[in-house]
Amino acid sequence: MKTILLVPTGEGVGLTSACLGLIYALECQGIKAGFLKPFSQENTTEPDRTTALYRHISQQETVEPISYINLTKQLNNGDTDELLEEAVSLHRQIAKKHDIIIVEGLVPNSRDAFVSELNASLAQALDAKVLFISNADINKPCQTAEKVEAQLRHFGGAFSTRTIGVLFMRTKGLSEDSAQIPVTMDPGLRLVDEIENFTAEIHKTHSQIGSTQFPIIGLVPFSNTLSVPRVSDLATQIQATWINEGQAKQRRVLHSSLIASNIEHELHKFVAGELIVSASDRIDVLLASSLATSNGIPLAGLVLTEHHAPNPLVLDFCQIAIKNGLPILHTPLSTFDTAQNLSTLSNEIPVDDTERADQVTRFVSSHIDPEWLTLILNGDYKPRLSPSAFRHELVQKSIAAKKRIVLPEGDEPRTIEAAAICQSRGIAQCILLAKPEAVAEVAKARGIELPHDLEIIDRELIIDQYVAKMVELRKGKLDEIQAKEQLQDTVVLGTMMLALDQVDGLVSGAVHTTANTVRPAFQLIKTAPEYSLVSSIFFMLLPDEVYVYGDCAINPDPDAQQLAEIAIQSADSAKAFGIDPRIAMISYSTGTSGAGADVEKVAEATRIAKERRPDLLIDGPLQYDAASVESVGKSKAPDSKVAGQANVFIFPDLNTGNTTYKAVQRSANVVSVGPMLQGLNKPVNDLSRGALVDDIVFTIALTAIQAEQQATK
Numbered sequence: 123m124k125t126i127l128l129v130p131t132g133e134g135v136g137l138t139s140a141c142l143g144l145i146y147a148l149e150c151q152g153i154k155a156g157f158l159k160p161f162s163q164e165n166t167t168e169p170d171r172t173t174a175l176y177r178h179i180s181q182q183e184t185v186e187p188i189s190y191i192n193l194t195k196q197l198n199n200g201d202t203d204e205l206l207e208e209a210v211s212l213h214r215q216i217a218k219k220h221d222i223i224i225v226e227g228l229v230p231n232s233r234d235a236f237v238s239e240l241n242a243s244l245a246q247a248l249d250a251k252v253l254f255i256s257n258a259d260i261n262k263p264c265q266t267a268e269k270v271e272a273q274l275r276h277f278g279g280a281f282s283t284r285t286i287g288v289l290f291m292r293t294k295g296l297s298e299d300s301a302q303i304p305v306t307m308d309p310g311l312r313l314v315d316e317i318e319n320f321t322a323e324i325h326k327t328h329s330q331i332g333s334t335q336f337p338i339i340g341l342v343p344f345s346n347t348l349s350v351p352r353v354s355d356l357a358t359q360i361q362a363t364w365i366n367e368g369q370a371k372q373r374r375v376l377h378s379s380l381i382a383s384n385i386e387h388e389l390h391k392f393v394a395g396e397l398i399v400s401a402s403d404r405i406d407v408l409l410a411s412s413l414a415t416s417n418g419i420p421l422a423g424l425v426l427t428e429h430h431a432p433n434p435l436v437l438d439f440c441q442i443a444i445k446n447g448l449p450i451l452h453t454p455l456s457t458f459d460t461a462q463n464l465s466t467l468s469n470e471i472p473v474d475d476t477e478r479a480d481q482v483t484r485f486v487s488s489h490i491d492p493e494w495l496t497l498i499l500n501g502d503y504k505p506r507l508s509p510s511a512f513r514h515e516l517v518q519k520s521i522a523a524k525k526r527i528v529l530p531e532g533d534e535p536r537t538i539e540a541a542a543i544c545q546s547r548g549i550a551q552c553i554l555l556a557k558p559e560a561v562a563e564v565a566k567a568r569g570i571e572l573p574h575d576l577e578i579i580d581r582e583l584i585i586d587q588y589v590a591k592m593v594e595l596r597k598g599k600l601d602e603i604q605a606k607e608q609l610q611d612t613v614v615l616g617t618m619m620l621a622l623d624q625v626d627g628l629v630s631g632a633v634h635t636t637a638n639t640v641r642p643a644f645q646l647i648k649t650a651p652e653y654s655l656v657s658s659i660f661f662m663l664l665p666d667e668v669y670v671y672g673d674c675a676i677n678p679d680p681d682a683q684q685l686a687e688i689a690i691q692s693a694d695s696a697k698a699f700g701i702d703p704r705i706a707m708i709s710y711s712t713g714t715s716g717a718g719a720d721v722e723k724v725a726e727a728t729r730i731a732k733e734r735r736p737d738l739l740i741d742g743p744l745q746y747d748a749a750s751v752e753s754v755g756k757s758k759a760p761d762s763k764v765a766g767q768a769n770v771f772i773f774p775d776l777n778t779g780n781t782t783y784k785a786v787q788r789s790a791n792v793v794s795v796g797p798m799l800q801g802l803n804k805p806v807n808d809l810s811r812g813a814l815v816d817d818i819v820f821t822i823a824l825t826a827i828q829a830e831q832q833a834t835k
């Protein structure tokens with residue numbers, strides 16, 4: 123069991139972010155990483171912040187740290203050995219279920235003089251390797267190195283067998299371009315040249331730091347975007363009360379502006395993400411903020427200072443802004459004191475800010491040296507396809523595919539944001555079917571930066587070139603007038619572009635039904651020659667493994683022949699995405715324990731699938747628990763090579779499949795990617811109408827990979 127202890131050189135170095143980023147980087151290497159914070163330094167009964175964030179990021183359990191009261195009590199009583207034994211006990215509880223443990227060390231501060239010594243003792247008690255976490259300034263290499271060296275002394279120096287390197291966080295002095303936020307872990311963001319140059323400067327005074335024995339494993343830039351708080355995080359800091367809380371937990375403060383002069387000279391400050399700070403008697407500022415919100419500009423919020431809260435009659439004029447969620451606070455502090463307090467707000471991630479935690483985790487992991495990780499792991503681990511690894515592979519494969527994906531819902535806000543992300547990260551070349559001015563308006567209102575090479579096509583300008591070709595494709599089914607009318611539907615238009623090989627794939631469904639998305643594909647794209655039907659799968663990202671569920675979206679009641687084909691399609695799709703398929707044909711009965719038409723259909727489908735594809739591991743009928751739970755599988759189907767370890771689940775009908783996937787998704791809080799359609803000549807994929815931006819990004823990536831696979835068949 124490998125254990126890495128992260129030791130910070132001081133306060134505010136980003137220790138929590140470093141822990142989460144390293145765990146995510148390991149997950150993307152297929153390594154199941156546990157987390158342990160043995161000791162709390164917060165004198166509170168609240169749950170530990172880092173531990174709670176780890177649970178969210180990894181969807182795994184861990185133990186709570188030893189409380190600060192118990193920590194100081196035992197140290198004061200001279201019970202250091204007993205304290206370390208407790209820490210070892212916590213470590214062993216986690217070690218049972220993980221390949222490697224990341225341990226968060228204590229933070230040196232002016233209050234706790236015992237920190238450095240206890241960190242050193244902890245490293246010994248857990249037999250842990252030590253990774254140092256420090257902040258850095260590119261323009262101050264000597265001072266940066268001195269902070270690390272001060273802690274190194276407690277662990278035998280840079281050449282000790284226990285010390286393994288340093289990760290520099292919140293690095294100042296780097297270009298703004300280096301602080302881009304990845305969709306998933308992207309080793310391509312690593313600042314290789316910058317690390318080399320910075321190491322050379324450090325070596326002028328501290329030759330050990332950055333050496334082969336003690337490497338710099340990453341240089342993580344300081345990011346203004348990732349350091350921004352939500353409006354809800356400000357209230358306590360400025361002693362404020364809520365006039366309207368609104369979307370305070372969703373809106374982030376990218377900048378703050380004091381409004382002091384005449385309003386006509388301050389209007390340029392009313393932009394997306396801005397926190398407006400003004401005296402509460404400035405009714406014009408309140409009304410301007412309300413008008414900006416009504417015009418679709420998502421201000422971060424409004425802070426009214428001094429005096430008293432505004433008159434309710436004034437607030438009546440702002441009801442549209444209030445209904446649109448504009449957070450409004452009032453503080454008795456002066457405008458100057460409010461600004462001072464805001465400037466000293468902590469950079470630490472609040473325990474409930476899971477969105478920011480997700481982004482910071484990906485950002486940090488993308489700057490960690492993967493070769494260093496491989497060296498530390500030393501090939502002793504059995505890789506598995508974790509959800510993090512699945513998402514990582516998904517994005518990397520789609521980047522390599524370089525495919526053109528058309529998005530018919532081109533003026534839909536989530537789709538625009540997803541397209542901007544995919545375009546900027548190289549996940550796909552996206553084409554939005556919409557009026558350019560409509561896209562620009564949405565982007566401006568939501569603060570979305572549109573990449574210069576993002577294609578936006580007005581359907582009215584291109585419809586005519588597809589009319590004759592659509593009539594030809596649907597010969598005898600419609601005339602030119604009907605074709606032109608149908609092409610007004612951007613999904614139909616996008617499908618025609620795909621049919622004529624002008625794009626490689628299509629993603630729709632954010633505002634359209636599945637039928638609206640799939641029907642044109644059936645009519646114009648049709649099924650692949652080797653298949654007789656189109657089906658769907660969901661990738662279910664469980665905490666430990668990725669499962670494939672099919673069919674949960676297309677075929678209401680497939681017969682045995684169709685069910686066998688769905689199983690084969692799903693197995694091939696699983697293989698294509700790095701999953702070694704073990705296919706369970708699901709029924710309410712396992713083996714021959716039950717009878718009836720439904721069971722017989724599944725049994726026949728299993729027989730057909732095995733006959734057609736003897737290379738696949740397929741078994742059925744199996745109940746869901748017999749397929750997924752090892753102990754149940756051994757009991758109910760002891761001779762099966764699938765029971766208890768299935769990862770591809772084929773449901774007997776749409777009712778069962780759709781119900782099961784939604785039950786698992788919602789009850790277990792599992793991320794599902796899909797539905798991904800299979801069996802078509804060219805890739806068309808449907809979205810849930812409740813899809814998040816990330817869901818759309820990953821579906822675009824799926825579609826790009828499908829297009830690449832079909833092109834290489």
